[in-house]
């Protein structure tokens with residue numbers, strides 16, 4: 034039996050070539066009047082070290098896919114494997130422990146605990162893991178997202194873009210194998226957004242991490258190794274090497 | 290976990306406490322007051338139990354006077370403290386969900402919450418202990434003037450009351466924290482990103498079952514006095530009101546949801562932004578609203594039940610005494626004159642019959658001795674007054690249900706009231722264990738059981754068994770129409786008498802000092818609930834800065850916001866009055882049915898109106914206070 038806590042935090046997870054794989058995953062929200070089928074049999078393999086963009090019309094299940102793939106939410110049925118670990122069969126606590134060591138997550142907003150400073154928010158993954166925060170890595174990360182001089186500010190004293198950069202730094206903190214980002218720059222102007230995404234991509238490339246990102250921005254998706262198109266809870270297409278205008282065209286077609 | 294990492298998590302706790310200091314302070318204050326109430330009553334009860342002379346007023350009356358108060362205070366304290374913690378923690382749902390998303394296990398969230406709850410409780414308990422000790426001292430002048438303690442009485446210092454408060458309050462706080470933590474730990478981490486902070490809608494089946502159980506238990510307690518009239522008293526009424534309120538608290542979110550949905554559907558209310566918003570808020574935040582309404586409802590409920598049932602008991606006592614007495618005139622005086630008075634009155638023209646009663650103090654054993662805690666021996670003896678009835682001659686009819694009062698003429702016999710709670714299951718032929726002021730112990734045989742215990746007291750003996758001390762009373766029956774003449778002639782002879790009706794009224798109104806004490810204690814309890822309720826309201830409204838800002842951005846004017854809060858405060862206040870009244874009614878009705886002829890709720894309209902008024906005022910102050918803080 035492989036107990037998850039026995040998996041060392043620094044051991045390379047990506048011994049095979051697939052970082053994340055979903056097999057026939059269904060997710061149904063038990064709604065009041067009628068249940069919502071947010072994922073209808075999604076099967077997907079994401080190559081280690083790749084940058085995958087997820088696109089699709091609003092309500093197509095992008096956030097649901099990300100939450101389920103990252104182990105934030107359980108699937109109704111199906112199998113999810115991150116690295117070598119089948120997370121669909123882990124207990125709740127084991128899953129949380131696995132997640133905080135091997136998975137990073139960036140939400141669209143509300144990523145930071147309001148009463149902790151930037152530096153403390155950054156240290157949270159270490160603390161929760163019962164480890165000492167790595168001071169050198171901490172300052173490295175802050176420098177990488179350009180916030181070295183704001184370590185002691187509270188989230189309420191940051192701009193939206195700065196807060197998102199802290200969230201990115203935190204997602205990178207424990208050097209997770211996979212980082213999931215759900216429209217991390219959705220609330221920002223395109224210039225700031227682009228700068229932040231550059232920082233994220235650079236960091237990911239430097240540490241050979243896998244990045245899965247939901248985005249509405251064709252420019253961002255165009256830089257991805259692969260784009261996954263969702264519609265109505267199912268993967269309808271996968272593409273590589275499309276230009277930004279081609280991508281916006283595809284999404285528009287799906288929306289119809 | 291390494292020390293450094295533990296320090297990190299402690300940092301998270303400390304920061305959270307600092308960020309949420311207003312609600313933490315509110316909860317802290319609530320626990321301090323709860324602990325103070327418990328310690329104060331504990332100190333006084335223990336001082337009474339420790340009193341070396343078991344027949345001093347301190348030993349006879351203090352434990353009983355404070356005991357019923359302590360019972361209600363205890364239920365209140367546990368209830369209010371767990372409500373306060375639940376409300377304060379609910380406020381931080383989103384934060385805990387984010388922690389979960391970042392990788393905190395359910396266990397880490399639970400231990401974070403438990404640590405915080407226990408730290409606040411422990412410090413508050415100590416502060417409350419000091420406050421309670423001080424409060425017990427502050428009550429001494431009132432206790433002295435009520436004759437409940439002797440002049441010069443000082444509470445005896447001891448660690449027991451504080452330990453007792455700790456044993457009762459800390460687990461209550463721990464359980465409240467645990468329940469809240471369970472809810473938080475179960476939160477899906479994605480709840481943090483959900484932009485909605487609204488409450489979860491569905492109630493867990495366990496909670497619904499618990500609500501029904503509490504309602505059922507409330508009904509049982511309500512019905513007790515109907516079958517067992519002696520069981521009635523403030524405590525039974527309060528207990529039933531409590532149980533109903535806990536049921537309401539458990540099922541509350543579902544009830545609020547129904548009421549608010551109904552309200553939003555009223556066509557007449559559409560179009561008023563404030564009303565629509567307020568009722569929509571009630572729907573979305575049904576748990577939060579329940580947490581605000583329930584403590585306020587408790588204020589109305591407890592205030593009504595306590596005063597109402599006490600009044601009903603007094604009324605029942607008057608009716609029983611009136612029914613028992615066939616006398617027209619009554620003489621009262623010191624027991625040394627009783628023999629002369631009886632002779633003179635019996636010989637007066639127009640007098641048909643006379644009977645003498647006196648009183649003797651006694652202690653009745655209610656339980657077998659406990660050798661482990663000798664000072665608790667006081668708990669096994671209940672102080673009582675014996676009515677010493679000489680030659681009743683049909684003038685005093687206790688309403689015998691078993692046995693024969695005539696047998697009292699034999700020495701070492703006693704008659705007991707059927708509803709005496711301290712002597713359950715005693716019947717004719719059984720023996721009581723008694724302790725007399727001179728230190729002797731006797732065990733008289735029960736020869737009769739009677740039903741007018743509220744009017745005549747729990748024990749009746751004849752002079753053959755007990756000698757009275759203190760005051761004596763001579764009841765006189767006159768020939769029809771001769772009462773005035775007899776009163777005039779005996780008054781001239783030096784034995785002034787009053788009409789029996791007047792005597793009954795005076796006997797029942799009894800020590801007004803005593804009722805002054807219970808009024809003060811009731812006010813203390815009500816003040817405690819008031820503070821706790823205001824605190825719950827402030828917590829419930831505090832976290833809404835974001836919501837107010839959003840509404841402002843959407844174009845709501847300040848006036849509309851104020852009006853919305855006004856409607857909400859009105860909903861809370863009126864809801865609390867309605868729920869409080871409804872939960873108090875069963876206890877009041879049962880008491881009335883069980884004890885008095887004719888129907889009376891025993892509620893003083895002025896007192897009830899001021900309770901209701903205070904409730905609505907607290908609702909408005911709480912909402913306004915939260916709004917001020919939110920803006921600050």
Ligand SMILES: Nc1ncnc2c1ncn2[C@@H]1O[C@H](COP(=O)(O)OP(=O)(O)OP(=O)(O)O)[C@@H](O)[C@H]1O
Nearest residue numbers: 062064069070071090091092093094095096097098
């Ligand atoms: N907690 C929930 N309960 C019920 N239904 C939900 C819940 N979360 C999402 N849904 C539904 O599931 C479907 C997919 O939602 P999801 O959030 O994944 O969409 P999305 O693709 O991320 O949309 P967007 O681009 O607008 O963020 C939608 O129909 C949504 O209404």
Ligand SMILES: [Mg+2]
Nearest residue numbers: 095096097215
């Ligand atoms: Mg989404």
